[in-house]
Amino acid sequence: MVHDMIGRSDGLDAVIIAVGSELLTASRVDTNSLYITEILNDLGIRLAFKVVVGDDRAELRAHLAHALGRHPIVILSGGLGPTDDDITRDVVADYLGLALDESPVIVAAIEARFASRGWPMPAVNRRQARVPRGAVVLDNPNGTAPGLWLEPGGSMLALLPGPPRELKPMMQEQVAPRLAARAGGVTLSRRAITVAGRGESAVEEIVQPIYSAWLAQSPPIETTILASVGQVELHLSVRTVDAAAAAARLDAAVSALAAVLGDDLVSRTGRSLEEVVGDLLRARGWRIALAESCTGGLATSRLVDVPGSSAYVERAIVAYSNETKIELLGVPADLIAAHGAVSEPVAIAMADGVRQRSGVEIGVAITGVAGPDGGTEQKPVGTVCLAVTGPVTVVRTVRLPGGRAMVRSLAATSALDMVRRALASLPGPA
Ligand code: ATP
Helix, strand or coil, X not given: CEEECCCCCCCCEEEEEEECHHHHCCCCCCCHHHHHHHHHHHCCCEEEEEEEECCCHHHHXXXXXXXXXXXXXXXXXXXXXXXXXXXXXXXXXXXXXXXXXXXXXXXXXXXXXXXXXXXXXXXXXXXXXXXXXXXXXXXXXXXXXXXXXXXXXXXXXXXXXXXXXXXXXXXXXXXXXXXXXXHCCCEEEEEEEEEECCCHXXXXXXXXXXXXXXXXXXCCXXXXXXXXXXXEEEEEEEEECCHHHHHHXXXXXXXXXXXXXXXXXXXXXXXXXXXXXXXXXXXXXXXXXXXXXXXXXXXHHHHHCXXXXXXXXXXXXXXXXXXXXXXXXCCCHHHHHHXXXXXXXXXXXXXXXXXXXXXXXXXXXXXXXXXXXXXXCCCCCCEEEEEEECCCCEEEEEECCCCHHHHHHHHHHHHHHHHXXXXXXXXXXX
């Protein structure tokens, strides 16, 4: 979930219109707008809104009129192809009252592109050579449809082809420099921090009083909170011409947040929980082994998502059945009989078993009731026992919310966070 806690914009803002009926189906996703947004943000330009429009002239015209009437930058993607349903060029020219002239240079370039493959140019492709009078043509080295750049009434309007491999280099190399020239050297300075052990609203509650002070400053620090299962990211950004001053303010802001978040702060630089666990192990030259029951390898999978994790992940055993816990981890059968497989003594025995048998410094175990069946009054669905053993032994029982998938995912996150806290609590390398 993403929401802007402070949505103010200083300076330029933009609108993206993605054109194409296929983007209104369940089978195609508009990814171009995400790429364009990233580039706009790097230039300190905020996205006011974006919209997906089918191949419908009236709809496109209405959205174009609305966007150009209120925002100085409008970027259109798609609909520049050679067929009748490629309407962008026509609708823009018509709306702006510009004649479309066929460019012999573009016709020759399209012909040459087809000729290089040994094909004649189909007649329909001539449409792609039509240029609204006064527009700048943006070269498309990866396709036949060139892009177009217009500045109607002082606004900036870019038309780019839909295929991402064509749009991306054009956005980066031809549109971004034109926008930057008008943005007056404003750039976006950013920081991201990662938090674990608190939900989104709990994080918001604790940091909200700090944000409010930043609102009064000029330019303000904008904040966005992004929550995923068991983790929260806070993104801070400042738009200004003075990047050095922005960096200093953001550093101070991150320090203020770190002070109130305490141990719940995972990373000051947006590194994920699994990356931070890896950093902590690497700093000590330690290795880790895991015994996973209800998570079936999820925590290990997260750890090995990080490139270079072979330096510290030694092994993992998916010990789902009691027999495996006994056979491969050496958990005493009578311990399971006495306490049940989901219990703190068994979690410790599993972590110790995998740690001792693999000869590593840190052992981790996860055993729980993921549901939907198997819960009891004492151990309802969502009950998970987590253990970390080694130079420090920590064991915890948590009651996790949600269905089976959520319980398993939260259990993996909780275990990784326990490892992080255990390692961070030890004296020595941080
Ligand atoms: P072409 O010359 O290829 O016809 P075009 O500008 O007309 O270019 P479209 O026909 O609208 O582009 O789209 C071509 C393909 O590009 C689509 O099938 C789709 O796969 C991809 N595409 C279009 N728009 C987007 C988008 N917003 N995000 C991601 N992919 C897109």
